[in-house]
């Protein structure tokens with residue numbers, strides 16, 4: 001079928017809204033009509049060329065919609081009409097990470113990302129003779145997607161599409177960094193660097209886990225206000241002075257936990273320097289390919305600091321996304337507060353300009 005989609009042809013150029021062909025779902029795949037798609041910073045890394053993928057590509061990886069068609073040989077757990085959130089990591093259920101409970105590290109994920117196809121390596125997206133690529137098996141800046149049935153989670157009634165969409169990336173990433181990568185932290189101090197969709201989700205996770213104090217750093221005072229509404233007990237305006245000095249003025253011993261949701265060497269360094277002895281830095285933000293940051297050897301050893309990475313909230317999305325929806329419906333994760341401006345698909349570039357210039361809240365595209 002023919003549909004509109006936002007295509008990245010060259011890094012550094014705007015996405016183009018094109019009429020593209022979507023082939024029907026094959027074995028184990030489903031067709032989903034997209035209702036909402038979040039404006040995540042990760043697509044922006046590919047738009048700028050910080051990270052690369054096979055081109056041309058239909059971007060978008062944080063989406064939700066309604067199943068319109070099941071391909072052959074699906075497992076029987078999904079039905080036409082089901083509302084689903086999309087996940088940008090599939091799970092094969094057979095590799096070591098899958099069977100040891102780390103499905104976000106499933107070996108089929110990086111393979112799918114590298115080929116720009118679905119799980120069998122082929123694409124359902126084309127334009128005339130030209131093959132277009134999928135983005136992380138999702139490509140939801142489009143009216144419809146064909147995805148693996150292992151790339152979706154059912155969404156309960158009462159969760160609107162915008163919420164379901166952002167739950168599948170920003171929310172599970174940020175909340176999971178606290179609930180999964182950190183775990184128990186009631187009464188312990190936590191620093192969250194970055195108050196975008198991911199960082200604010202970590203703030204909500206920290207409140208849920210009972211962390212205290214919860215300190216949030218950003219360069220944008222308006223985002224810090226939102227962080228306070230979501231649970232920050234203290235905020236630091238990184239534009240108003242040195243982040244580490246400001247944090248140590250608040251908490252002279254440093255913090256037990258730090259979540260870096262920006263993805264820059266300078267802020268990772270700051271987060272490391274803010275750690276108390278035996279404190280842990282959880283790196284969440286993606287950087288440019290090959291980017292590094294320096295860790296002072298003696299501070300690492302003598303203060304027994306730890307640095308760990310967390311991808312996709314270190315989650316088991318089949319378990320954790322339903323939990324997130326349940327907490328939202330129970331009023332314990334105020335995800336509505338996260339939603340910012342909504343845009344039609346035609347204005348997706350404008351949404352990314354707004355992200356780059358610091359708009360507050362998670363923008364969402366409604367195709």
Ligand code: APR
Nearest residue numbers: 040041042194195196197198218219238261262263285286
């Ligand atoms: N100091 C403090 N805050 C900063 C700084 C800085 N030097 N530089 C940027 N920020 C803030 C921005 O103002 C913004 O609020 O970091 C935040 C980043 O948020 P978004 O751009 O909305 O990004 P988000 O989608 O939340 O993702 C964050 O996680 O998954 C990754 O690829 C993603 O690297 C990105 C990160």
Ligand code: ZN
Nearest residue numbers: 040042062169
């Ligand atoms: Zn994302």
Ligand code: ZN
Nearest residue numbers: 092095098106
């Ligand atoms: Zn696997």
